[in-house]
Amino acid sequence: MRRSSRHADRSLGAALLSLLYPSACPVCNNPSDTLRHAPLCRVCWESITKYEGPSCARCAAPLVSEYAAECGECLQRPPPFTGVLNFGLYAGALSEAIHLLKFSGVRRLARPLGAFLTELTPPAAAGIVPVPVSGRTLRERGFNQTLLLSRVLSRAAGVPVMMDLLIKKRETPPQIGLNARERAANLRDSFAVRGKLHKQRLVLLDDVMTTGATVRECAKTLIKAGAGEVTVVTLARSPLT
Ligand SMILES: [Zn+2]
Numbered sequence: 496m497r498r499s500s501r502h503a504d505r506s507l508g509a510a511l512l513s514l515l516y517p518s519a520c521p522v523c524n525n526p527s528d529t530l531r532h533a534p535l536c537r538v539c540w541e542s543i544t545k546y547e548g549p550s551c552a553r554c555a556a557p558l559v560s561e562y563a564a565e566c567g568e569c570l571q572r573p574p575p576f577t578g579v580l581n582f583g584l585y586a587g588a589l590s591e592a593i594h595l596l597k598f599s600g601v602r603r604l605a606r607p608l609g610a611f612l613t614e615l616t617p618p619a620a621a622g623i624v625p626v627p628v629s630g631r632t633l634r635e636r637g638f639n640q641t642l643l644l645s646r647v648l649s650r651a652a653g654v655p656v657m658m659d660l661l662i663k664k665r666e667t668p669p670q671i672g673l674n675a676r677e678r679a680a681n682l683r684d685s686f687a688v689r690g691k692l693h694k695q696r697l698v699l700l701d702d703v704m705t706t707g708a709t710v711r712e713c714a715k716t717l718i719k720a721g722a723g724e725v726t727v728v729t730l731a732r733s734p735l736t
């Protein structure tokens with residue numbers, strides 16, 4: 496009796512879910528089977544794991560060899576941040592989920608994605624600074640995904656979100672197709688700090704880190720404004736190309 500009512504609950508839940516989210520999982524095409532991270536199915540969601548392979552000690556770029564401590568980019572151009580704590584690789588179900596959050600407006604994915612960040616252990620900090628988007632992007636998208644992720648980490652770590660500290664002053668052309676030097680030039684002086692900082696240690700949070708041009712520019716801007724130290728926290732790091 497008990498079992499059958501539980502079964503009835505489940506099928507009612509599934510029916511309700513298919514009404515609300517008639518979509519298939521974008522990774523494997525099976526029907527979505529849970530509200531928590533729909534439209535991604537359970538199997539695909541559970542395929543998202545923390546990257547534990549060799550990575551640069553400074554910027555967390557995945558490395559081919561475990562014998563190299565730092566990547567060529569960090570050796571040539573030491574970054575302004577102290578280190579990067581990254582969760583996974585920007586591939587498979589994780590990249591699909593971030594894409595859905597960012598470009599398809601599936602806001603509810605911020606909570607389960609943000610939960611991955613709570614598996615990282617950032618140093619004690621005065622605040623979490625979300626990488627900002629420009630006013631135009633904010634109007635078009637309706638939210639800043641790094642702010643949503645920051646709130647999840649903030650609640651878990653008991654560190655406040657410094658929401659309006661760092662702003663993006665102007666819209667910059669997309670970084671796609673640009674090399675590292677062009678990316679840096681594209682972003683130069685596009686961020687600003689509101690107010691003064693007094694040697695605080697900050698956590699800078701971004702969703703995806705590709706070449707690192709964005710977090711480099713943000714960290715540089717924060718340190719120029721008086722921050723003592725910046726540690727970057729990211730959800731996904733692009734695999735080496
Ligand atoms: Zn799936």
Ligand SMILES: [Zn+2]
Binds near residue numbers: 554566569
């Ligand atoms: Zn590096």
